[in-house]
Structures are given as C-alpha cells and as structure tokens.
Amino acid sequence: MTPKTIVITGASDGIGAGAARQLHDIGHRVVIVGRSPEKTEAVAAALGVPFHIADFADLSQVRTLVQDLLDAYPRIDVLANNAGGTFTQRTTVDGHDLTMQVNHFAPFLLTTQLLDRLIESDAAVIQTSSVAHRAWGDIDVEDLDNQRKWSAQKSYGDAKLANVLFTKELDRRYRNQGISAAAFHPGAIATNFASEGSGPFRFAYHSIFSKLFEGVDAGASRLTWLADGEPGVTWEHGGYYAKNALAKTNPQVDDAELAQKLWERSETLVGV
Ligand SMILES: NC(=O)c1ccc[n+]([C@@H]2O[C@H](COP(=O)([O-])OP(=O)(O)OC[C@H]3O[C@@H](n4cnc5c(N)ncnc54)[C@H](OP(=O)(O)O)[C@@H]3O)[C@@H](O)[C@H]2O)c1
Helix, strand or coil: CCCCEEEECCCCCHHHHHHHHHHHHHCCEEEEEECCHHHHHHHHHHHCCCEEECCCCCHHHHHHHHHHHHHHCCCCCEEEECCCCCCCCCECCCCCEHHHHHHHHHHHHHHHHCHHHHHHCCCEEEEECCCHHHHHCCCCHHHCCCCCCCCHHHHHHHHHHHHHHHHHHHHHHHHHHCCEEEEEECCCECCCCCCCCCHHHHHHHCCHHHHHCECHHHHHHHHHHHHHCCECCCECCCCEEECCEECCCCHHHHCHHHHHHHHHHHHHHHCC
C-alpha cells in the first residue's frame, strides 16, 4: 500500500476522528483539522500525527489554514471536507448563515484555495454530505443564507445539497486536471452532531432515539472507504455514495447550470 497524505476537517470528534483513526491504522499519513484546540490536540496526540486549528465560522481562519497546509504538506492526496453539522440561526462575522458557512462556504474556500496543490497531487476531494440534502435541500442561489425564510432543516438540507453540487462541479471543472471528487452520506450515526443545534435534529441525536443510530466506526468506515480507495476504480468520479454504493440524489443535483451558478455565487460570497 502506498501511504497517502490525508487532510480531514472536523477530525476532533465523531466521524472525522473515527476515520482519522482507521486511516492511520491502515498506514496513511493523517492530518487532523479541528475547531476546539483541546479536542483536536488530544485526537492528534493519541495517533502521533500533526494537527491544525480553524473555526470555520470565521473565513479569515480558513485562509490562515490554507497557508498552514501549503507550508506544511508538499503533497495532499486526499482532502476530506467533513467538518459540519446543524446550528442555531446565527450570522457569522462574514455575514453568512452559520450552517451554510461551516458546511459549504468554508470548505469551498479551503478547496479552491488549495486547488493548485491538489492538482499537483492528483488529489481526491471528499465531501461529507447527508441524506438530508434530498429531504430538505431546495437551493436558491440568490438566497444561499436563507434570509427570506430560515429553518434548521432547510438551512442544513441546502448546505448538504451544496456539498453534492460542489462535488459535481469540481468533477466537471477539474477531473481532466487530475482531481477526483465524491460526496457521501455517512448514515445516521450517534455523534456530537446537532449539539449546537435546535429542534428535531437536536432532539433526535441527544435523546433516547440516538440509541437507534449506528456507532461512530460505521459512519467513519464510509469516509475511510472513499479516502483509502482508488478514484475511478473503487468509486466513480463525481458520485454520491451511501453505504459504499451509489445513492439517489435530490433532483437539483442533475441541474448542471445550477451547479455552475452555485460555484460562481460562492466565489463572489467568499471573496475569491
Ligand atoms: N452524525 C450523523 O448522523 C450525520 C449524518 C449525516 C451527515 N453528517 C455529517 O457528518 C459530518 C461530521 O459530523 P459528526 O456526526 O461526526 O458530528 P460531530 O461529532 O459534531 O463532529 C463535527 C466535527 O465538525 C467540527 N466543527 C463543528 N463546527 C465547526 C466550526 N465552526 N469550524 C470548524 N469545525 C467545526 C467539530 O468540531 P468540535 O469538536 O470543535 O465541535 C467536529 O470536529 C458533518 O458534516 C455532518 O453534517 C452526520
């Protein structure tokens, strides 16, 4: 096995931390990215791997993270955009809905600013999306922050739909330059998910109902399968996966013009 350098965001907890452990055990060079300095350092120290801190609620911290990663890693074979979740309604310092920013704008900025390094590395870029993109996603590119009518479900559904549309557009634009892209639903996994959210998500994940969910290792194994796999061989370019198989998507995912508009609007809104 050829070890890959695998950068995982949201690796201080839950699915990201679980995948970091699994990929490290296989023999890959894992790089932990987290928000909480204490939690992130603890996960990295247990594995003896490097770590970086950035709060995606502040895009200036994402820009600093980009520079730190460029300085530290001459190759990035896999970028796993996994940090995310559902949050209460809040406007970030950058003027965006917090849920949309953490799940979409921040990883969009991170990926596009790392593109030259990712292209040089023939990298795979993996988005942790959710089946919620099908249930609640209904994107209006002119109102990505859902300022007209916000709900926790719509905000999260749109953000996770943006992950799949971003995956499609990344594949369309950069596959012929060596980039591979995929998105996936990890399953309903008992993690810290929605601990800063409200309403049905918080209730489901932080009540007796969470006992119905799968454990962290199962959710992590789906990220591990993509990150450890061979794009174009073990998984399809631009695919959306659930349980390691291609899965049904929201009808908006087939709208190539929407994917392109989302990319262009996101560039404008994050200032690149
Ligand atoms: N659990 C599920 O059933 C489920 C289902 C579908 C999709 N997902 C997706 O899976 C991914 C991982 O979630 P999880 O279930 O493992 O939840 P989790 O245990 O809450 O982990 C979320 C990770 O994202 C990080 N994060 C949260 N806010 C952040 C911010 N402002 N800036 C940077 N990092 C931030 C967290 O950092 P801290 O440690 O500092 O909180 C943590 O590392 C998310 O994208 C989530 O939407 C989860």
